[in-house]
Amino acid sequence: xxxPPGTKIxxxxxxxxxxxxxxxxxxxxxxxxLKIEGPFCTFSCFGDVDFKVLSVNSGxxxxxxxxxxxxxxxxxxxxxxxxxxxxxxDLDVKIKATLLGAVFLIDFMxxxxxxxxxxxxxxxxx
Numbered sequence: 001x002x003x004p005p006g007t008k009i010x011x012x013x014x015x016x017x018x019x020x021x022x023x024x025x026x027x028x029x030x031x032x033x034l035k036i037e038g039p040f041c042t043f044s045c046f047g048d049v050d051f052k053v054l055s056v057n058s059g060x061x062x063x064x065x066x067x068x069x070x071x072x073x074x075x076x077x078x079x080x081x082x083x084x085x086x087x088x089x090d091l092d093v094k095i096k097a098t099l100l101g102a103v104f105l106i107d108f109m110x111x112x113x114x115x116x117x118x119x120x121x122x123x124x125x126x
Contacts, residue, residue, distance in 0.1 A: 001101045010098030032056045042110040063087035
């Protein structure tokens with residue numbers, strides 16, 4: 001993540017995982033600040049899909065990124081998604097911006113259809 005262009009504010013690194021998505025939020029100096037842990041199944045079926053935002057040191061939940069359920073009709077016939085993100089108020093503004101970037105990454109990786117192909121598989125199996 002860069003803001004303004006050329007000034008690094010943080011990064012999002014995907015960690016290898018067999019079943020559950022894992023990401024690390026890093027600051028501009030490449031120090032791990034937060035972890036994101038997704039659910040086993042990222043397929044939204046009549047409910048929200050939550051990704052936990054965890055402290056690097058204690059593993060304690062400090063926030064979440066949530067793909068919100070918008071109803072059967074909207075979910076089935078549109079590609080529009082609603083997301084919510086929560087994090088500590090005292091978190092550095094650059095890390096907050098990087099978390100917002102993580103929302104876009106999670107949306108792209110797990111909830112967007114490839115080339116409007118309705119036959120694609122859910123979640124990590126895509």
